Amino acid sequence: MPVQRRFAQVDVFTSKPLFGNPVAVILDAEGLTSEQMQQVALWTNLSETTFVLPATEPGADYHTRIFTPTEELPFAGHPTLGTAHAVIEAGIAAPRDGKLVMQCGAGLVDVSVDGAGLSFRLPRFVPRAASNAEDLAGILGAERLIGDAEVIDTGPHWLVARVDDVAMLSPDAVRLKGHLARDASNGVTAYSETAPGELAVRSFFFTDGLVEDPVCGSGNAAVAAHRIRAGTAGDSDAWFARQGRQIGRDGEIRVRVEQGVVHVGGSCVTVVQGQILI
Secondary structure (H helix, E strand, O other): OOOEEEEEEEEEOOOOOOOOEEEEEEOOOOOOOHHHHHHHHHHHOOOOEEEEEOOOOOOOOEEEEEEOOOOEEOOOHHHHHHHHHHHHHHOOOOOEOOEEEEEEOOEEEEEEEEOOEEEEEOOOOEEEEOOOHHHHHHHHOOOOEOOOOEEEEOOOEEEEEEEOOHHHOOOOHHHHHHHHHHOOOOEEEEEEEEEOOEEEEEEEEEOOOEEEEOOOHHHHHHHHHHHHHHOOOOOOOEEEEEEOHHHOOOEEEEEEEEOOEEEEEEOEEEEEEEEEEO
C-alpha cells in the first residue's frame, strides 16, 4: 500500500526562488526499492531526485541515493547541496563543527555549512585527454578553444573547454552527441573568464534531446579541475561563477581550491514542502 513520505523541492545555487537548479528530495526513503526510486525520479522529471536513507558507513550523517529520470548517479553537485539543505531543515541531521557528511555512491562527501550557504568537497576528480578536441570549437559554435579540452570525471564525465564567450555558444546537437559518445562523456561544460575572479559557465547534456543544465555543481567542479591542471588556478584560489542566464535562470556558484581539493558552494532555498504518496 502506498505510504505518505516527506517531500521537499529545493532551488540550489540561488537565494531567489525559481532562479536556480531544482532538486526533489524524498526525506524518508527507507523501505523503497531501487525500482520505486527510479519511477519517482521519472515522475518528477527533474534532472535529479534524491532519496534520504539512514547512513550505513561510519562517520556519515545520512545516506543519499541520486537518480535522474533514467539512471542512478554515484554523485552530483546540486543534489548534494539541495539534499543537505533539506536534511537540516527537516531536522534529520545537524551540522557538527560546521559540517555534514553525506554517504553516496562515490563515497563520503563533506558538506560545509556557514552563513554564506553550503558547499561540498569534491570527493575526487579523474582527468583524461579528449579525442578530436580540434573539432569541438566548431561543434559548440565558438571561435576557438583556449588551451586544451579535457574529460574530467567528477562522478559524471564532463568534457570541459575554455572559450572566449560562453554566451555566444550555439551547439550543433547532432555533431555534439556523436562527439560526446566518442569521448564516453555525459556532457560538455564550457567556461569563459568575464572579470578577475569571475567566470561564466554553461553545461549541455542529452536526454531525449540536447538540454542545457540551469546551474551545474559537478560541471563547475570539473571546471575547477580543468583550471588546476591548466595552471590558471592553484591553492587558496577562489572565484565566483554565474550560470543559467541564457535559459532564464541566474545561478551563483562559489568555488575555492584548498590544497588541491575543490569546494563548490552556494545558497539554497526550499520552494515546495509537503508529502508524496509512494
